[in-house]
Amino acid sequence: MxxxxxxxxxxxxxxxxxxxxxxxxxxxxxxxxxxxxxxxxxxxxxxxxxxxxxxxxxxxxxxxxxxxxxxxxxxxxxxxxxxxxxxxxxxxxxxxxxxxxxxxxxxxxxxxxxxxxxxxxxxxxxxxxxxxxxxxxxIDERLADVGVLMEPTTVVAKAWEQVWRIGQRAYFEPERALITGAGPVGLLAAMLSVQRGLDTHVLDRVTDGPKPGIVAALGATYHHDDIDTVAARLQPDVVIEATGAGPVVFGAIANTSTYGIVCLTGVSAAGRGLKIDAGAVNRELVLENDAVVGSVNANLRHYRQAADALARADKDWxxxxxxxxxxxxxxxxxxxxxxxxxxxxxxxxxxx
Missing domain, CATH: 3.90.180.10 (Medium-chain alcohol dehydrogenases, catalytic domain)
Known part of the structure; x- marks a missing residue:
């Protein structure tokens, strides 16, 4: 062997x-x-x-x-x-x-x-x-060619569960989600967003290759402008952050709707400095009842959620x-x- x-x-x-x-x-x-x-x-x-x-x-x-x-x-x-x-x-x-x-x-x-x-x-x-x-x-036998996507799907199943649990602290009916990063985790996060019926947007820096088409085939909208421009225009209710890039993280935090939730799934590299207005970030988080949460890994419940999500997904996608x-x-x-x-x-x- x-x-x-x-x-x-x-x-x-x-x-x-x-x-x-x-x-x-x-x-x-x-x-x-x-x-x-x-x-x-x-x-x-x-x-x-x-x-x-x-x-x-x-x-x-x-x-x-x-x-x-x-x-x-x-x-x-x-x-x-x-x-x-x-x-x-x-x-x-x-x-x-x-x-x-x-x-x-x-x-x-x-x-x-x-x-x-x-x-x-x-x-x-x-x-x-x-x-x-x-x-x-x-997992469903129909997923034999794509079932290897299960583990990264568990990561975003947990992320969405965390978002929903935080949202339930009060009235919560999100309409628009922004996913930052169009790697596998970001794209699967977008898939779960679409399955939840949200107006889904994906931000990535590339302008060619397969990613824009994959996002379009999902029924979501692809963006490649800078985070401040895109997020300020969209004012998303939920952001699933999947890049770990400091400027993207803080750009997302600064540009959600009131009572917005940002879930961080991307791991940042250490040693990179970033100048931010900490007072302004704190002020906005407090005055708008915003929430930022980190999420990693998954337990058995999230594996079952992921299996259900994959079974509902378009296999060709x-x-x-x-x-x-x-x-x-x-x-x-x-x-x-x-x-x-x-x-x-x-x-x-x-x-x-």
Missing amino acids: QAMTVRPGSAGTLRVDDMGEPRPGPDDLLVDGLAVGVCGTDKEIVSGRYGWAPAGRDRLVIGHESLGRVTEAPPGSSFHTGDLVVGVVRRPDPVPCRACARGEFDMCRNGRYTERGIKEIDGYGAQRWCVEADYAIT LAGLITRRVPLHRAADAFTAEPGDVKVIVTLDGSD
């Missing part, structure tokens, strides 16, 4: 290794891997800036955006041979903290959680893998997000950006 591995903390160590076959425990599924998605976190791990190997080892199997097919399932479980599944990324911390003890492990309070393919547990970037039945989610499929033996190619990339995946089943 082959798998993508790296030595966390060391750049240039990505390789495809021969490994022993996984041995499922009594409560585990054995799964044939079909594909894994490549995202910014994976690229940070490969570049040596992030990631932790399992205890007692120096290499980590990467890949947290999973898709596979069950080959063995525990007796009495709800899973069957042939089921299309994804594996949940995060596991609760062992203490557990009060959030993890209640199943809200995406909100872990002490940082002792672990994550498949990221933090101390091998990931799903292997031809075969095991996953606890309690941390696997079945989802397929348009996957712009490059790289076979496992050429996995390194997936970590080098090419013009027109939106979502790049590594196929694990021998398909090109």
Whole structure:
């Protein structure tokens, strides 16, 4: 069996290794891997800036955006041979903290959680893998070609849940949403916005390539002007921020409607300075009852929400997000950006 591995903390160590076959425990599924998605976190791990190997080892199997097919399932479980599944990324911390003890492990309070393919547990970037039945989610068979989009969809399912919960502090009937960033997370956030019936707008800096067409096919409006111009004109009720770029973040915060909500999902690079009028930002947040919230990761509830959202989506539209499929033996190619990339995946089943 082959798998993508790296030595966390060391750049240039990505390789495809021969490994022993996984041995499922009594409560585990054995799964044939079909594909894994490549995202910014994976690229940070490969570049040596992030990631932790399992205890007692120096290499980590990467890949947290999973898709596979069950080959063995525990007796009495709800899973069957042939089921299309994804594996949940995060596991609760062992203490557990009060959030993890209640199943809200995406909100872990002490940082002792672990994550498949990221933090101390091998990931799903292997031809075969095991996953606890309690941390696997079945998805619609019609999504076999695009189900690898499940994990990034969970991220925005949680983001939208956070927005709705905050909005319910008072009267809340949003009409217009602005999504900043037209990468996979931004586009999937826009998809959920459209499914909620909102007038949806997407802002990205590119003017060519597939992104404008993908947004148009969704029934949303694409913009490429600066954030202050676009947001000031739109006055969105909700902003899902998916770039992590400082000027975009603060431009969005400064230009929502009254009682606006900005949900930050993009992770900013450290060390970049930005001069802002902190007093003006504070004044607007207070006087307009605005809210800004950060959101990361997902729990089991969000995986189920994502599975429902993908099942309702246009499959052809989802397929348009996957712009490059790289076979496992050429996995390194997936970590080098090419013009027109939106979502790049590594196929694990021998398909090109």
